[in-house]
Amino acid sequence: MFCADSISRSVRRLRKTCHRRRKGTVLVLSALLMLVLMAMLACSVDLGYMYAIKAELSRAVDAAALAGAGSLVDGSQVAQLRAADFMLRNRVGSQVLLEEQDRDTLLEAWLAEHVNDFEVQVGHWDTQARVFTQSDYLPSAVRVSARYSNAPFFFARVLGFQDFDIQAEAIARYQPRDIVLVLDFSASMNDDSELRRIYKYGESARATVEASLLEIWQDLGSPTYGNMEFQPQYVSSTNNQTIKNILGL
Template identity: 30%
Template sequence: MTCLSKLESSGDESNASLKLKRDQRKGNRRKGAMLYLILIMMIGFMIAVAFSVDIAHMHLARTELRSATDAAAKAAAIELSITLDPDLAVTRGQEIAAANTVNGEPLQVRADEFVFGRSRELNSGKFDFTVGGVPSNSVQVDGKRTSGSLSGPVPLFFGNIFGVNAFEPETTATATYIERDIVLVVDRSGSMQGQKFADLVTAIDVFVATLDGTPVEEQVGLASYNDFATEDVELTGDLTEITDGMRALPVGGFTSISRGMAAGAAIMDRSRNPDFVERTLIVMTDGNHNRGPEPSTVATTLAADGVVIHTITFGRDADKRRMRDVATIGGGRTFHADDGADLIEIYREIALTLSTMMTQ
């Protein structure tokens, strides 16, 4: 009995030892598989990090290229407006491009990557650029960091991993240096008395201040109307004359929008050379036309002479339909202000739109 017990005990120990060894081998295999999985995950993580770094690097390079190209186009357009010399415009554009870095290196632009032409403003407020259009008022610049460019491509940090060693971004910028002659035509009829006219004076103040803060050269004139019209301020670069002129206007009488537009047209006839200057008439009213010729007749004449007409209606009694027709004929936009706050924002918006330089 004792011997049998010993044998059974010995067998149990042997089975336990075998089981322990099998468990150890399974554990080792699990550890090996886990380490292998961790290794694969680490490699994948490192690849993802490398990919993310290069993507961020590419985005930064593209942004820097865009900024440098924009700056070169603006500088060239300004130089062209001053000297009317394309060669000097190219030189200035190249200088400004080189003052901006892309991937830590100055951007170099070849002379043949500057294209000259003419831009004209569409009804949508966008600009249409024609290569070689004369007289030139726009410069288009092709900014490149490619293998064929002077600056070469942008090297990637981990390009060897993906089999792509460089990034080759390209961008195009078009700048138009626009000088504008603007005539404001304002309503001083009897319905404008009191707060309405005070709101108009404030809105014109904001318009003038906004123009003063832009890089574009503007001259502004002022015409006003009731049942008759006056040419109150000739086109001038001293915009304080406009604000002073507004405060001196008498208010009262009926409403002849067409006579006001004709007075504005007379001021515009004495503007600068239209080949180099955009001419804009901004006509405002708070009422209904009830004296003189139909405004659309004057608008047709102005539009044929290349003058863009924007219209503003102010208050619930303003003739929106007629003013919308005038703006359509004049290739401009029509705005409506319910109150003084709206009127201020409209004049600010127009001033900012008129001062656009980057056109693509």
């Protein structure tokens, strides 16, 4: 009986000791699980926010590059300002859209403030090597680079991450076209249009024809954009290769 009572009391004391040792275990596990949950929450919310900012910045940069390339015909400076203007017409994060009133003044102020975060370059795009080369001589492409800096994290701050930076780049190409207008003055077309009969209408007929052609050439747009100049040439030959050689085609 004595041995049985001693063993029973020892077992009860052991159970009480183990029970006391287990107190607070749930609190420790809860604290550890809270850290894991916060990390998962930070990954889901903050990473989603990062991807949203990335998509908005990419969209704005694409629009800026396309707008800049479409304005290259008006000069490099106009293209760069046009690209910046369209960059600000697309909201990125907490960026405030500029009002139409005094937009030019506000745009210049924004460019001065973000001189290290926004860049527009003009040049040429090699379709074979897929390389952009910066050049101010008859540029045919625009490259826009932008960085959205110090975007705040939300839950990741608990883990020591305060903010992040996002970068995006886009290249748009404007393909110039040289247009050749050929007027056939041969007798096979019309007797009245023969080159030797042009003076039939007066000494100023040739100058009038050339002035009309020059007006057409200018109305086509951007006469300084491209490689060919307005140089009317009159060729009398029935050989196609001879005509091409004379015209430099």
